[in-house]
Amino acid sequence: MTTKKLLLQACKDNVEKRITDYKNEMALINEAIETNDKESEDEDSGNGKLLNDLEKNAGYLNEAIRIRDFLLQINANNVCNTAVLGSVVETESVTFYISTSVGQIEIENKTYYAISLQSPIGQLLRGKTKGDRFTFNDKNYTIISIL
Incomplete structure (x- = not known):
């Protein structure tokens, strides 16, 4: 599997885990609400915070x-000379994967930072090509390659 495919899969896995976690949390909250309702009968069940x-x-x-659906738009086989x-x-110090804001991903003993095009650094990278320079958080970067 290519690096881009591995990175895309890592982003998809991250989002799927978040979806599962939110669904599980919602199930626990629903269970707590039902338990409160059964125990409280006519009194105020105190479900306001749970409903929140x-x-x-x-x-x-x-x-x-929404992010999972957005990731489906990414073609890992696409080759482009611009970001x-x-x-x-790849810069001299950091390698970015433009997808969604997932943060640090380790693939084949190399660190990548999954960022969104809408993020501040994503906005700086948009449309840049090999050899272009940019500054982010008072640090200068030079693009070495774009896959």
Whole structure:
């Protein structure tokens, strides 16, 4: 499997884990709400915070599903000379994978940073080519290669 395919799979795995975690959390909250309702009968069940937590997790779940769908748009076989969605951008000190903001990924003993095009550094990288320079957080970078 190519590096780009491994990176894309790592991002997909990360998002799938988040989706599973949010669903599990929501199931636990629903169970707690049902338990409170059974125990409280006519009294206030105190479910307000639980309902708030349920709503928050539903929002997180929807966002994770949106990201999963977004990742389906990335073609790991795409070759481009400019930094675009799905590109691996290597600088002299850091290698970025333009996909979604997952953070650090270890593949074949090398560290990559999965970033979004919408992130501040993603905005700086967009459209750059080999040899281009950019500055982020007072640090200068030169693009060595783009896969």
